[in-house]
Every structure is written in structure tokens, then in C-alpha cells.
């Protein structure tokens with residue numbers, strides 16, 4: 001904050017005012033609320049399904065972006081490598097948090113829940129729908145492990161391509177989905193004077209179906 005030579009020392013000058021979208025009221029159930037907000041985000045945000053996934057384990061908290069690939073009343077689904085850092089962390093502690101950061105709309109959605117692996121059939125179906133290059137990449141990558149060089153990565157990619165030259169690329173068994181079944185979900189709408197709207201749905205710490213209005217209590221929170 002005191003070093004005037006660095007532009008990074010002056011970030012306190014940056015200021016965006018919120019509130020142009022008007023006030024928000026709580027919806028009936030979290031699924032309806034999320035569906036409505038997601039449809040609006042889809043129209044305005046370039047990659048609205050990019051979300052932060054936070055994990056907790058004995059080694060401490062960790063976070064990274066993953067892509068949301070589906071939402072239904074059971075929860076929020078993404079795909080990854082089960083032997084990655086996040087995969088090992090979820091194996092040690094399945095409690096996770098998600099944040100959908102829709103800055104341009106002055107909105108965020110926060111989710112807390114329990115991650116469980118999708119069935120092999122669901123993972124197979126999604127893997128088969130990915131572009132071939134992404135399938136090859138998933139087989140060639142030991143996600144989150146050190147690798148010697150970019151050249152070594154390309155060699156691994158080429159080996160997989162050669163192995164399945166005339167065939168479909170099968171899903172590696174360590175690659176698949178997780179569904180986060182939520183017990184807390186918060187909708188945040190930025191407002192003027194940092195006096196925002198926040199609505200939190202809770203299901204008594206137990207995951208509940210998002211569209212089961214009776215399972216959720218809703219409260220407004222101070223900003």
C-alpha cells in the first residue's frame with residue numbers, strides 16, 4: 001500500500017459500485033432460484049459454469065476453478081481426475097464448497113455440501129461426449145503430478161493417440177464426476193453502499209433435494 005512505484009500498491013483506488021439490478025426477493029426453493037439466476041447468467045456471462053471448488057483436508061484448505069457440468073435436484077456435478085490433489089482431498093474429507101462468481105452481474109452463489117462420485121455410467125456418458133483431444137489429454141495426464149517438460153507431456157499425448165489410433169478413447173478409470181449435494185446455498189446480489197441482498201437456504205446440515213421446498217429454511221442475511 002505504501003510503494004508508489006508499483007501499480008499493485010494502488011489497488012485500493014479500484015472501486016465498482018453495485019446496485020443497478022434492483023433488489024432481490026427470496027424464491028420458493030433453491031432449485032427454482034438457481035435455475036432462474038443461471039438462465040440470466042447464461043445470457044450475460046461468458047463462462048457462467050466456471051466455479052470455484054474449495055476443499056478441506058488435513059493439509060489445509062485448497063481451492064481451484066472447475067466447470068459445472070450439470071445441476072439437478074440432487075446437486076451440482078463437475079468432472080475431474082480422482083487422483084488429482086482435489087480428488088485426494090475429497091477422499092479424505094468429502095465436505096466441499098462451491099462459488100459461482102458472476103462478477104459482471106454483481107452476483108455470487110455459494111454452496112456447501114458433500115461431494116460423492118458419480119456412477120461409472122454417468123462418467124462414461126460425459127467422457128464420451130468430450131472432444132477427442134480432451135479425452136486423449138485426460139488419459140495422458142497424471143493431473144497434479146510433477147512432469148519433466150512440455151515435451152514429455154506431448155510425448156505422453158502422442159502415445160495415447162497412437163494407442164487408440166483407430167478406436168474410441170476409453171475413459172480412464174481415475175477420471176470421472178462428483179456431485180455436490182448441498183445443505184447450504186446462498187444467493188448474493190450486490191447493492192448500493194455495499195448494502196447487499198443475501199438469501200441463505202439451509203437444510204439442517206443434511207443434504208436435501210434442491211427442489212424440495214419443505215426441506216429448506218430461508219433467511220435474509222446482513223451484508
Ligand SMILES: Cc1cc2nc3c(=O)[nH]c(=O)nc-3n(C[C@H](O)[C@H](O)[C@H](O)COP(=O)(O)O)c2cc1C
Pocket residue numbers: 050062063064065066067068078079080081084085086087143144
Ligand atoms: C476456467 C477453468 C475451468 C477448469 N475446469 C476444470 C474442470 O472442469 N476439471 C478439472 O479437473 N480441472 C479444471 N480446471 C483446472 C483446475 O483449476 C486445476 O488446475 C486442476 O483441476 C488441478 O487442480 P488440483 O491440483 O487442485 O486437483 C479448470 C481451470 C480453469 C481456469
Ligand code: PXP
Pocket residue numbers: 067079080130131134
Ligand atoms: C484439466 C481440465 N479437466 C477438465 C476440464 C473440463 O473440460 P471439459 O469441458 O472438456 O469437460 C477442464 C476445463 O478447463 C480442465 O482444464
